Amino acid sequence: MTKYHSTVGRRDFMKMLGMGAAGAATLGGATKAFADLDEMMDSPYAERNLPWWVKEVDEPTIEIDWDNMEVFPGPHKTLFNPMSWENPQDWMDIRDNNIASTTEKVRNNEPGYSLRDRALADANCWGWGTNTALQPSWTGPDVQANPDWEHPTMFYTPKDFGVPAHKGTPEENSRMLRVAGRVLGAADMGFVKLDERTKKLLYGNLRFENVERGYDPKDGTFVLPDKDLWVVCAVIPQSLWMAQHTDRMSWAAANTAAYSRANIYSNRINVFLRGLGYQFYGGGTAAIGRSVGFGIMSGMGEYGRAGILVSPQWGTNIRTVHLTVTDMPLAETKPIDAGILEFCKTCKKCAEMCPSGAIPTADEPWWGRKTLASQRLQGLVPRC
Template sequence: MAAITERPTPGDRLLTEPLTQGEPGKWDGEFAAPPDLGRTVHVVGPVINVKPSDTPHPRNSRGELGPVMMTHRNRLSVDPLSRVIGEVGHALDRRNVPADALNRAPKGDINPVRVQVSDPAAMSRHIKRVAHYLGADVVGIARAHPTMLNNGRISDEGMAEGGAEPEDLDELCRKYPYLIVASTAWDNEMIQAHRHRIGDTAYHGSQQKGNLALRSLEGYIKELGYTALRGTANGQAVALAAGVGELGRNGLIITEKYGARVNMSGTLMTDLPLAPGKPIDLGVEDFCKVCRKCANTCPTNSISFGDKVVYNGIEKYKINWLTCYRLRPFVHKYWEACLTCVAVCPYTKPNTWWRTLAIKALQTTPIPARGLVVRGLKWLDDRFWGAVKQSRVQWMGYDSGIKPGEQACTIAGCTADHEDHGQSGKVAGEVGYYFPLKENTNRFVKRDKV
């Protein structure tokens, strides 16, 4: 397996650093074979189950990725909309944030009278229909495998709860053999304003809805008389095994309908008898070998130009999430989530006939010949959508094309926090402005055409 050789960044060493916590699991019996995660990801060695407390949000909350005073939680956002749909810690009063009440709601009991399931496939179709009705855009079901679990549960606020020995995870998979991933997509037009409050709103707004959908689905399964454990599994692994999507070079699950604009974080683990799905082939494996648009445009150089690596026993494209998330505390005043690698990905498009046609063309081309098709599709994507996304988006009084010194408000009734809503013609505040990091990426455009 090739190591990362191109354009080393200060954070690249973190890609190959061994994990320091936990022991690798030694799976045997029914778990001896690794799970089938499709063409983009392979479990090839011992895996240390990751503690949720070692993941980016808790680390940012503890101030480990930036100065403590700059942590992205517990700071009042300058943008009122971000305060109520963003991180709970951004609001003046958390009681103004409905998602906070939802997060702190006590867990419900399981109905002692079980609905009997004679046809798991029919129950799977039913659960998917219910999940969609409750608001989820994508739903998948996978067979549980210990390598797909977190070491401890992710709580409602993304923090760690508990921890477990590998054998406990084995036992967990035996007791609750099915994993469900259910999530919501981000609005395609809004995320064109990546590195901007508009993109943030699409991201956080969708997460709030996704959280409600998952909580409702959890309650539904309990009412059927079965256990539903939230946050025990890695949502990306479940999505891969369930056939919801494939892992891109950008470290995101790329789905058939929405491309990369879905945050695959919400999972349930259950003993409700279900029929697991299978990995799908959208051609992401072939596309990412050629494309590299996300690596070209990432402002923090967190996405590799090189081949896949083996990290913690898993062969995949590994992004450097430490450098990616380290950005957040420092740009918090302007926006919160970058999303450039989501917006720029050729798979992230409106779900139209020509997009479906392009994916079908790739899927039906024999694998050895796909490189040629990818080059053609990538050429089209660059011509029609641009190698670097710079679309101007106007939404609810926010305007991604406005620079400081220009009027930021475009409609009456704007609620954004500009000094005087641009009436004086003076600096209109931070809203409606691409943070200048974007300009830094232009120097990589040439490399993109190689």
């Protein structure tokens, strides 16, 4: 018997056509100006707005063996860090070869590698990594006073104003954070509460202590307070047009431009949470844990054959799901079933086109643990 996913009824189908109240307002062409954040929270922009064929489910469509899942040690153990290689010189050699190849193509003025293309790609790197002061720290951007400025702080807290921290129900807070996140640079947003299962998606260099506030002990680890915490999962897509334009330079521009926007968003959302009187932790795009795992648990997409998150709105064209930890109570968003996992079982185009053959071609998801790649993933199933 064929198992169909995410069936939709007549009412939902009519809503998809725009015949609901929100759709009617949109079809009418009237644009309403928002007076404040309360009005934005009352608008459709605070809703998830999932495509009509997507439904929320209690568990992800990909089975996760939480009992056997091991915590990944952290970003310092990825392939991007030469010290995680058995022979760090191999990493150096590959880097040098890439630089030499790119340099030759720039000198030859090859399409997509011209000096102008290279300059565009470099410009879009600004704000990503450690190349600028925009790199977010574990406790957010520097918000301390500049002695040359008239005001005592650059960004204010409730204490500065002499008022209590913002109070709202988890549902109200989620709506508020979703519309604020979209203003600050996120395309979509979901929320996961840290519990016995989801803490396994955090990197191994994060630890919990019985403290009021988390901190960075400057020893390669990061400390979170042992209290109720939520992870804000923000989707940062990249330009599909730029990614498809050439084989390298415009792809790099799309890639790094999205990372830059993620870092800018990170600073902004941290300042927003701070301004409401809540804690925030996270920093850059590799600071918290597995973006694919949290993306699945928050309903931002489903697990795909290539081991990456697949969104019903943006497909695989997601650069990252940016993660921020906060103590603001939030209403969790559930995993989704958009039929993506079932589609991946039969499509296989990514596996057929993969030059190295790294993507499995079996019909069913693969829970491999014998290869070097799967050992690096420390038991996250399957390759999420």
